[in-house]
Amino acid sequence: MAQEIERKFLVSGEFKSLATSHSRIVQGYISSARGRTVRVRIRDDKGYLTIKGASNASGTSRYEWEKELPLAEAEELMKLCEPGIIDKTRYLVRSGKHVFEVDEFYGENEGLVVAEVELESEEESFVKPDFIGLAGRCRCCRVLGLCR
Numbered sequence: 001m002a003q004e005i006e007r008k009f010l011v012s013g014e015f016k017s018l019a020t021s022h023s024r025i026v027q028g029y030i031s032s033a034r035g036r037t038v039r040v041r042i043r044d045d046k047g048y049l050t051i052k053g054a055s056n057a058s059g060t061s062r063y064e065w066e067k068e069l070p071l072a073e074a075e076e077l078m079k080l081c082e083p084g085i086i087d088k089t090r091y092l093v094r095s096g097k098h099v100f101e102v103d104e105f106y107g108e109n110e111g112l113v114v115a116e117v118e119l120e121s122e123e124e125s126f127v128k129p130d131f132i133g134l135a136g137r138c139r140c141c142r143v144l145g146l147c148r
Contacts, residue, residue: 004052004064005122011113012133015102019091025103028081040077043090047074060122084108096127 027041035054041047046068053063069077078085086109091102098117105112117126 002064003061005061005119006116008114008116010133011102011115011131013131015093015131016091018093020094022089022091025088025090026085028078028085030080032082040074040081042074045071047071095129098126100129
Protein backbone atom coordinates (compact mmCIF):
# COMPACT_ATOMS: atom_id res chain seq x y z
CA MET A 1 0.00 0.00 0.00
CA ALA A 2 1.39 3.43 -0.96
CA GLN A 3 1.49 5.86 1.94
CA GLU A 4 1.40 9.62 1.34
CA ILE A 5 3.19 11.63 4.03
CA GLU A 6 3.04 15.39 3.54
CA ARG A 7 3.04 18.75 5.28
CA LYS A 8 0.96 21.67 3.97
CA PHE A 9 1.47 25.41 4.43
CA LEU A 10 -0.08 28.68 3.42
CA VAL A 11 2.30 30.73 1.27
CA SER A 12 3.02 34.28 2.32
CA GLY A 13 6.00 35.29 0.19
CA GLU A 14 7.37 35.40 -3.34
CA PHE A 15 8.11 31.97 -4.82
CA LYS A 16 7.65 32.11 -8.62
CA SER A 17 11.22 33.25 -9.32
CA LEU A 18 12.45 30.14 -7.43
CA ALA A 19 10.33 27.67 -9.44
CA THR A 20 12.10 25.15 -11.66
CA SER A 21 8.89 24.34 -13.56
CA HIS A 22 5.13 24.84 -13.50
CA SER A 23 2.01 23.21 -14.93
CA ARG A 24 -1.74 23.92 -15.10
CA ILE A 25 -4.01 21.53 -13.18
CA VAL A 26 -7.77 21.12 -13.28
CA GLN A 27 -9.25 18.60 -10.87
CA GLY A 28 -12.55 17.42 -9.51
CA TYR A 29 -13.87 14.86 -7.06
CA ILE A 30 -16.04 11.93 -8.08
CA SER A 31 -16.39 11.15 -4.38
CA SER A 32 -15.42 13.32 -1.43
CA ALA A 33 -16.74 11.21 1.42
CA ARG A 34 -14.94 11.79 4.70
CA GLY A 35 -12.09 9.32 4.96
CA ARG A 36 -11.91 8.45 1.26
CA THR A 37 -11.79 10.48 -1.91
CA VAL A 38 -11.72 9.70 -5.61
CA ARG A 39 -10.15 12.51 -7.62
CA VAL A 40 -9.80 13.11 -11.35
CA ARG A 41 -6.99 15.41 -12.41
CA ILE A 42 -5.85 16.83 -15.73
CA ARG A 43 -2.29 18.11 -15.59
CA ASP A 44 -1.21 19.74 -18.83
CA ASP A 45 -1.96 17.00 -21.39
CA LYS A 46 -2.25 13.97 -19.07
CA GLY A 47 -5.04 12.58 -16.93
CA TYR A 48 -4.91 10.90 -13.50
CA LEU A 49 -7.32 9.03 -11.27
CA THR A 50 -6.40 9.10 -7.57
CA ILE A 51 -7.92 7.34 -4.58
CA LYS A 52 -7.01 8.54 -1.09
CA GLY A 53 -7.90 6.99 2.25
CA ALA A 54 -8.45 8.54 5.67
CA SER A 55 -5.64 10.52 7.27
CA ASN A 56 -3.93 9.27 10.41
CA ALA A 57 -4.53 11.02 13.75
CA SER A 58 -1.86 13.67 13.10
CA GLY A 59 -3.24 14.39 9.61
CA THR A 60 0.13 13.91 7.90
CA SER A 61 -0.18 10.42 6.41
CA ARG A 62 -2.75 8.48 4.39
CA TYR A 63 -3.10 5.76 1.76
CA GLU A 64 -2.85 7.00 -1.83
CA TRP A 65 -3.20 5.19 -5.15
CA GLU A 66 -2.82 6.94 -8.51
CA LYS A 67 -3.16 5.77 -12.10
CA GLU A 68 -2.32 7.75 -15.23
CA LEU A 69 -5.19 7.93 -17.74
CA PRO A 70 -5.45 9.02 -21.35
CA LEU A 71 -6.51 12.68 -21.52
CA ALA A 72 -9.82 11.83 -23.26
CA GLU A 73 -10.79 9.43 -20.44
CA ALA A 74 -9.95 12.00 -17.77
CA GLU A 75 -12.04 14.61 -19.59
CA GLU A 76 -15.00 12.21 -19.63
CA LEU A 77 -14.57 11.40 -15.91
CA MET A 78 -14.53 15.14 -15.10
CA LYS A 79 -18.19 15.20 -16.19
CA LEU A 80 -19.01 12.88 -13.25
CA CYS A 81 -17.39 15.13 -10.64
CA GLU A 82 -19.16 16.86 -7.80
CA PRO A 83 -19.62 20.64 -8.12
CA GLY A 84 -16.54 22.73 -7.31
CA ILE A 85 -13.92 21.98 -9.97
CA ILE A 86 -10.49 23.24 -8.85
CA ASP A 87 -8.27 25.18 -11.24
CA LYS A 88 -4.66 25.97 -10.28
CA THR A 89 -1.08 26.33 -11.44
CA ARG A 90 1.48 24.15 -9.65
CA TYR A 91 5.04 25.43 -9.28
CA LEU A 92 7.92 23.18 -8.22
CA VAL A 93 10.41 24.85 -5.88
CA ARG A 94 13.49 23.10 -4.48
CA SER A 95 14.44 23.69 -0.84
CA GLY A 96 17.33 21.62 0.47
CA LYS A 97 16.82 18.01 -0.65
CA HIS A 98 13.04 18.42 -1.04
CA VAL A 99 10.79 19.85 -3.74
CA PHE A 100 7.84 21.93 -2.58
CA GLU A 101 4.71 21.91 -4.74
CA VAL A 102 3.25 25.41 -4.61
CA ASP A 103 -0.34 25.74 -5.88
CA GLU A 104 -1.78 29.08 -6.97
CA PHE A 105 -5.57 28.81 -7.24
CA TYR A 106 -8.04 30.49 -9.62
CA GLY A 107 -11.81 30.81 -9.83
CA GLU A 108 -13.67 30.43 -6.52
CA ASN A 109 -10.33 30.08 -4.68
CA GLU A 110 -8.60 33.03 -6.39
CA GLY A 111 -5.80 34.41 -4.22
CA LEU A 112 -5.17 31.23 -2.26
CA VAL A 113 -1.59 29.92 -2.48
CA VAL A 114 -0.68 26.65 -0.72
CA ALA A 115 2.61 24.73 -0.56
CA GLU A 116 3.16 21.10 0.34
CA VAL A 117 6.19 18.90 0.74
CA GLU A 118 6.15 15.10 0.62
CA LEU A 119 8.25 13.26 3.18
CA GLU A 120 9.61 9.74 3.64
CA SER A 121 8.49 9.66 7.30
CA GLU A 122 6.49 11.83 9.68
CA GLU A 123 9.69 12.62 11.61
CA GLU A 124 11.74 13.66 8.54
CA SER A 125 13.12 17.19 8.75
CA PHE A 126 13.17 19.63 5.84
CA VAL A 127 14.41 23.12 5.03
CA LYS A 128 11.45 25.49 5.22
CA PRO A 129 11.72 28.11 2.45
CA ASP A 130 11.22 31.81 3.23
CA PHE A 131 7.89 31.99 1.37
CA ILE A 132 6.20 29.54 3.78
CA GLY A 133 3.63 30.99 6.18
CA LEU A 134 1.21 29.16 8.48
CA ALA A 135 1.47 25.38 8.81
CA GLY A 136 -1.24 22.82 9.25
CA ARG A 137 -3.16 20.29 7.25
CA CYS A 138 -6.59 21.73 7.88
CA ARG A 139 -5.93 25.47 7.80
CA CYS A 140 -5.54 25.50 4.03
CA CYS A 141 -7.66 22.44 3.30
CA ARG A 142 -10.71 23.91 5.05
CA VAL A 143 -10.61 26.90 2.72
CA LEU A 144 -10.85 24.52 -0.22
CA GLY A 145 -13.26 22.14 1.46
CA LEU A 146 -10.65 19.38 1.22
CA CYS A 147 -10.60 18.09 4.80
CA ARG A 148 -11.85 14.64 3.88
